[in-house]
Amino acid sequence: MPDIEITIPTVLTSDSEEDTLLIGTRVGQRLQRGDIVALFGDLGSGKTRFVQGICNGLAVDEPVVSPTFTIVNQYSGRNGDHRNLTIHHIDCYRLKTTDDVVDIGVDEIVSSDDISLIEWPQLVLPLIRGFYWKITIDPGDLENQRIIKIEQKAAGEHDGPRY
Template identity: 35%
Template sequence: MTQIIKLNTPDQTMKLGQKLAQLLQPQDLILLDGDLGAGKTTFTKGLASGLGITRPVKSPTFTIVREYQTGRLPLYHMDVYRLEDGGGEELGLEEYINGDGVVVIEWSEFVAAELPDEFLRIKFERNDENGDNSRVATLTAQGSHYEKLLAELGEV
């Protein structure tokens, strides 16, 4: 199941994250794909806000994992770009995925071999012909749980 959403501002990208956060439960896995500056971290800021996390959300590019424990659910935000040669196992990815929170992974193709079969993938693409902030988000559900989640998300 796939849903395509047009986002015209960073605020709309954050609102998509906030709305999705209301539907999430422990062990949900969200994969974020897209070029640099496509909106992955902006979306995650909205997701964190929707979970009730008040700490500023920053890209985990250099730390690989940022943990936010103060919301309705813990949020584990990962940027695995630097694990280009593998290393999800060393990161303890399985423990995060099977843990008590929501896992968001940017650049998931670099840990594809360690991922479970079910997840929600969101691909952000720039739509520069409609302005600097215009994006298209393609949400793809893998597995019945995520298909249900995407159906509940409905129109944004």
């Protein structure tokens, strides 16, 4: 894929995991202190790959691994202004209720100045104030193809056709 500049909203076709990493990187370079990224998509759609791209765009220099079992992983990064940032990568797949989400401190994380990157974010959406980045990854026609939609939504503006 040629290099990309992201306009929002946009829909991009990724033909490989490298494409998804690049798109994620370009989004990561746009993130500001306090931003929340909610990633929608089925199991194995590429949410964690996209997060690895975002972390690359935020100059995280440690390996970014799926928080499936830990639920929250934390990294240090910095944005284009060379400001240090704390990044929380959260996977809510195994959580059942909004109380579970609050118990592990996700409400505090999304209210903070840190960056929140959230897989399976449905239970977290009611806790979000302000706006969030909504990333939706759908399968394409080919095995390694993904259709990636990038939007910014106001809190409360949660009703899409599928979620």
